[in-house]
Amino acid sequence: MTTSSPIAPALLALDWGTSSLRAFLMQDSRILDTRQSAHGIQHLPAPGVAGYRQAFAELVGDWIDQWPQLPVVASGMVGSAQGWREAPYVRCPADIADLASQSVGVDSGMGPEILIAPGVLFDQANALPDVMRGEEIQIAGALLANPGWRQRACMLLPGTHSKWAQIEDGKIVRFTSYLTGELFSVLCRHSILGRLMPDAAVPADDPEAFALGLDTAARSGPGDLSHQIFGTRTLGLTGRLPPPALADYLSGLLIGHELVSGLATAASTGPLVMIGAPALCRRYADALARLQRPVDAMLDNTAPAGLWHLATAAGLVRS
Known part of the structure; x- marks a missing residue:
């Protein structure tokens, strides 16, 4: 204090x-x-x-x-x-x-x-x-x-329940929530996926595994998400990803699906501004750069x- x-x-x-x-x-x-x-x-x-x-x-x-x-x-x-x-x-x-x-x-x-x-x-x-x-x-x-x-912008607030808010003339005119952070935690801690992870729900900062998850999300079709989530387990069982990398793959997959959806509605709505904890914002910024939509500004609290x-x-x- x-x-x-x-x-x-x-x-x-x-x-x-x-x-x-x-x-x-x-x-x-x-x-x-x-x-x-x-x-x-x-x-x-x-x-x-x-x-x-x-x-x-x-x-x-x-x-x-x-x-x-x-x-x-x-x-x-x-x-x-x-x-x-x-x-x-x-x-x-x-x-x-x-x-x-x-x-x-x-x-x-x-x-x-x-x-x-x-x-x-x-x-x-x-x-x-x-x-x-x-x-x-x-x-x-x-x-x-x-x-x-104020005239026009998209505000992205990543977190447990990520928000994508469209701003027009200083007003929040519409927004979409994504359960990305909570879904990641629940899947790691309370599903079969976490049994192969050495420290469930804690990514090991493996950029290649994270990128694999992002790329998988980017090329997915309708209804693919649950199959791709199960792939977290099979990538570990087959040895294609080591256990410490599985959380990063899952993180990239879930963030990737959020970004694909969010960008579909935010592509022409002015600057893309991110607000949140610096480490998480940096993770999202890296993902956005890989999807060729760099963030225009990042703000903390x-x-x-x-x-x-x-x-x-x-x-x-x-x-």
């Missing part, structure tokens, strides 16, 4: 997910100080509202004591149906003004109200419905820092900037 900043902050921003809680003291969209705890919504110190209030107080209580009038905003799973208070989804097309106007407040238990951002829903009759919660704030942060992307943008749109701080 870090010490408080000597500069008076203008905002306390919370990125509150399933497994962790991160807090940022901010001024002029800049981070003055940051803290983190393991008290995500599935790991609270106590059940229900009491657990949320305790987690909040333990992490930032001294900040609130020092600056009791500090506005507080939050995003992520804290606003889900399983969170502190549900902030219902906003339908596409949605921008930061829509998110701010439909945010909900909750009593922190220490005085200030916490403004919780809603998620975003894409629901059209001719397509599967889709949802995001937390990624919309990361996208808002990217657009705040790079206004040129844009949630703090997005939360500042939310607070500005809600009138809690000045731009």
